[in-house]
Amino acid sequence: MKMQIWNLFRVRGAGLLFLVGFGALLLMRCGSPKEIVQPIAYNHKVHLTEAGLDCRDCHKGVENSIRATIPSIKVCASCHSKIKGKSTAEAQVVEAVKSGTEIPWQRIYRVPDHVFFSHRRHVTAGKIACKTCHGDVEKLTKPASHQLVPIAMKTCMKCHDNKSISNDCIHCHV
Amino acid sequence: MTKWGMVIDLNKCTGCGACVNACRIENNIPNVGPEAAHNGRSMDWMQIVTEYDGEYPDIRITHIPLLCFQCDNAPCTKVCPVHATYQNSDGLVGQVYYRCIGCRFCMAACPYSAKKFNYAEPDVPEEYENHLNPDVTRRMKGVVEKCSFCHHRLAHAKDLARYEDRDLRESDFQPACVESCPADAMVFGDLENPDHTVHDLKDSSRVFRLEEELGTEPKVYYLKKEDK
Numbered sequence: 001m002k003m004q005i006w007n008l009f010r011v012r013g014a015g016l017l018f019l020v021g022f023g024a025l026l027l028m029r030c031g032s033p034k035e036i037v038q039p040i041a042y043n044h045k046v047h048l049t050e051a052g053l054d055c056r057d058c059h060k061g062v063e064n065s066i067r068a069t070i071p072s073i074k075v076c077a078s079c080h081s082k083i084k085g086k087s088t089a090e091a092q093v094v095e096a097v098k099s100g101t102e103i104p105w106q107r108i109y110r111v112p113d114h115v116f117f118s119h120r121r122h123v124t125a126g127k128i129a130c131k132t133c134h135g136d137v138e139k140l141t142k143p144a145s146h147q148l149v150p151i152a153m154k155t156c157m158k159c160h161d162n163k164s165i166s167n168d169c170i171h172c173h174v
Numbered sequence: 175m176t177k178w179g180m181v182i183d184l185n186k187c188t189g190c191g192a193c194v195n196a197c198r199i200e201n202n203i204p205n206v207g208p209e210a211a212h213n214g215r216s217m218d219w220m221q222i223v224t225e226y227d228g229e230y231p232d233i234r235i236t237h238i239p240l241l242c243f244q245c246d247n248a249p250c251t252k253v254c255p256v257h258a259t260y261q262n263s264d265g266l267v268g269q270v271y272y273r274c275i276g277c278r279f280c281m282a283a284c285p286y287s288a289k290k291f292n293y294a295e296p297d298v299p300e301e302y303e304n305h306l307n308p309d310v311t312r313r314m315k316g317v318v319e320k321c322s323f324c325h326h327r328l329a330h331a332k333d334l335a336r337y338e339d340r341d342l343r344e345s346d347f348q349p350a351c352v353e354s355c356p357a358d359a360m361v362f363g364d365l366e367n368p369d370h371t372v373h374d375l376k377d378s379s380r381v382f383r384l385e386e387e388l389g390t391e392p393k394v395y396y397l398k399k400e401d402k
Contacts (some may be wrong), residue, residue, distance in 0.1 A: 120333060174322075
């Protein structure tokens, strides 16, 4: 009888290991991601809904280059040479425009080093809307502190599968 | 169906080493230092082997650049237990570093010793950090790496061709070694496309492939050195 119990334990050993590993993974996922704080409380909603701008008006690289690009102060300067509203954020932008200093915007989405991702290919050739990966940014009244849509390799692969795009490893991993 | 391949004219190769250096810079290949290199741990994806024939002063020297031959019947892909090295639809033999477990079966299987193992984390001096190629992953300790035919360039080339709504041209995708060769000894292109130079070159009477009898079907062809 004793032998049998030991044997059972041996068989379950692998399962136990798996459970511990899975638990650790779950814990890692549940741990709150590091909050990203922007230097100025940028309001996407005002720009996209009220001012009638489009994502690509400021993120100019999105259609024709690999990176979407974070707008430089010159892009802000085209509208914000003087104060129009009452918000403190706008006052800060106008001040930066006048002194010509770049605003140190923080990136929220960062493609890992081992992945090749081209915005041009996805937006222009693939006709994928910005919100598919970036979420409902036009509803944000204050800057996002984390990714609105979590993107993992399986997210990419699922979409590639649905659109019959190659899921060849070296297609993206260079 | 594309089939990327290379033809190297040994008549033209002077063994200058420009290709080896271009490859190092393009692919962020770490410098292991003289001691490790002496122990056979150099990480170069390309090397030039020099063959001496005859006795001094009548010596005939042939320089043979060696790289991954991206074999059609690649032995490395067959032994990988985790599918980290495989052949894709373009005929390129891919190496996925994040999947590699470092068992080195592929290194043992490769008859050309084209694969290198990372015995240490890449040692990059701080001042070189900003000079690394952002398009190529830095390999970590414990994984196998090899020449990729600069397939990151193919990703860029395909991307641009699609954006400009045209077919991929021969000049769009050229690996760093081919681009840097001052003697134009290396030619690269689609072996199955009659518009590409390599298509005709591979049928030349001087052509041979290394260890052809093994049946690995390498996609790098050499043009035999001939006395002029």
